[in-house]
Amino acid sequence: MGKHLGQLRPVYVAGIGLHPFGSPSALPYIRLGLAAVRAALGDAGVEWPSVEATYTGTAMLGMAASRPMLRHLGRSGAAVTQVENASASGSSAFRLACLEVASGISDVALALGVDKPAPRPVAQRHTGIAELAAAQxxxxxxxxxxxxxxxxxxxxxxxxxxxxxxxxxxxxxxxxxAQRRKAYSLEEVLAGPPVAGALTRLQCCPIGEGAAAAIVVSEDAIDRLGIEPRRCVRVxxxxxxxxxxxxxxxxxxxxxxxxxxxxxxxxxxxxxxxxxxxxxxxxxxxxxxxxxxxxxxxxxxxxxxxxxxxxxxxxxxxxxxxxxxxxxxxxxxxxxxxxxxxxxxxxxxxxxxxxxxxxxxxxxxxxxxxxxxxxxxxxxxxxx
Structure with a gap:
């Protein structure tokens, strides 16, 4: 069995940023993503040219979402990779950023997740094998x-x-x-319109839009870029x-x-x-x-x-x-x-x-x- 993250050099989350999650709006995804990236860079105290690799997790935007967005930060030539893994797209992007830094290939990597609701064809529908219960x-x-x-x-x-x-x-x-910034009582949750079986509407998550980003760094980057160690969190x-x-x-x-x-x-x-x-x-x-x-x-x-x-x-x-x-x-x-x-x-x-x-x-x-x-x-x- 190969090595795991803990056997490679230490990696840290040095900066985080979000665009609030919410219902679908007229805002373009570029605005959502850039807000999260700029917040993460500012939180880490890192300039965009220091980022050596970006992994962008999306499930609904379609092909090549990074270029129209990241070019507004400057064309740095750094590696960009698109990641689609359904609900785990952002988690997978973060994992790849961690492995990029832990392996020593880069000292600073950006993991970014951004999405807006859109029709999303599922590959299983194109296998040539009919799903008998797919509609139910x-x-x-x-x-x-x-x-x-x-x-x-x-x-x-x-x-x-x-x-x-x-x-x-x-x-x-x-x-x-948060998208649903309201507390609900047990009675309100149970009284909501039923969706399936015992699950009411408030027992099912909303699908909306938003963005989140994390700057992943090595110890070398912390020292070289003057990042505050106290605010770094180890992965x-x-x-x-x-x-x-x-x-x-x-x-x-x-x-x-x-x-x-x-x-x-x-x-x-x-x-x-x-x-x-x-x-x-x-x-x-x-x-x-x-x-x-x-x-x-x-x-x-x-x-x-x-x-x-x-x-x-x-x-x-x-x-x-x-x-x-x-x-x-x-x-x-x-x-x-x-x-x-x-x-x-x-x-x-x-x-x-x-x-x-x-x-x-x-x-x-x-x-x-x-x-x-x-x-x-x-x-x-x-x-x-």
Missing amino acids: VTPAAHFALLADEFMRTYGIGPEQLAAVAVKNYGNAALNPN LSSVQRSEQLYGAKSFDAELTRETSDLALEQAGIGPGEIDLVELHDAFTVEELQYLEAMGFSAEGHAAADLAAGEFDRGGRVAVSTSGGLLGAGHPLGPTGLAQIAEITTQIRGEAGVRQHPGARTGLAHMVGLGAVCAVHVLAAATAA
């Missing part, structure tokens, strides 16, 4: 079926599912970059896996289990040492499933742990302090990078009213169409 088994229907199975298996009701949304909207209400591990055959088990949860286990092992820490988790909560049931799969709750206990406040800010492990996909929004390309930005902000102690006390370590998790999963573990530089 939508993502909402898929997770509604999983929610029904989860509730029956562990004896919980719709209220326990909806409690995930209540927590995450409470966090999103404190996040100036301990970066793992990406694709699905295997799991029998009757949920492939979403099992893929998450094996990817997060490997990421934590490579980071040299266990679930009990993680302070923050940002995960793929496109539907409420996913948060409960994934927390159990990643080892933050025993099997069948995530709903009870949620009710006990263990996943609140100030709890045992703060989950989705950004508001998650449910509250902060899910514009696909930028989502995984927004998770990195949130964890970086929390570890720096700069999250203001949504700060989780004592945050030193964080885990970011995204899946892409259930077929791929990306997990990153970050830590304060002094804790690495």
Whole structure:
């Protein structure tokens, strides 16, 4: 087996930037992306010519999105790579930026995610093999079926599912970059129009627009460019896996289990040492499933742990302090990078009213169409 990130030279997130997530607007994607990149450069104290490679994650914009956008910063000649990996596009772009720097090829790399809603043909439709249930088994229907199975298996009701949304909207209400900046009661979540099975509208994430960026650097770059070490956050591990055959088990949860286990092992820490988790909560049931799969709750206990406040800010492990996909929004390309930005902000102690006390370590998790999963573990530089 080859090397992993922790066996290469250390890499750090030195700067982060976002354009607020929101409903589709008339703003061109260039404005969204440039706002995030300029904010990340300013946060790191790095000039654009210092960036040696850019990885741009998008799922809906189409071919060659980087050039019309980045040319406004100056034609530097640096390498540019487009990354499409469904919901995990931004996470994959971040992973590639980390590997670029960890390998020594570059000292400064930019990971950028930007998207606006647009028709997005899925390659599986062009395989020549008809999908018999494609029109019926939508993502909402898929997770509604999983929610029904989860509730029956562990004896919980719709209220326990909806409690995930209540927590995450409470966090999103404190996040100036969130799409749904409003707290909702349990009654409001349950009363929303039904989408599929037990899932109501407020238990399904919104697809909108936005951008997020991260500047990834080496220790050499920190010294050479005068970057403030105190605000740099170490990337301990970066793992990406694709699905295997799991029998009757949920492939979403099992893929998450094996990817997060490997990421934590490579980071040299266990679930009990993680302070923050940002995960793929496109539907409420996913948060409960994934927390159990990643080892933050025993099997069948995530709903009870949620009710006990263990996943609140100030709890045992703060989950989705950004508001998650449910509250902060899910514009696909930028989502995984927004998770990195949130964890970086929390570890720096700069999250203001949504700060989780004592945050030193964080885990970011995204899946892409259930077929791929990306997990990153970050830590304060002094804790690495």
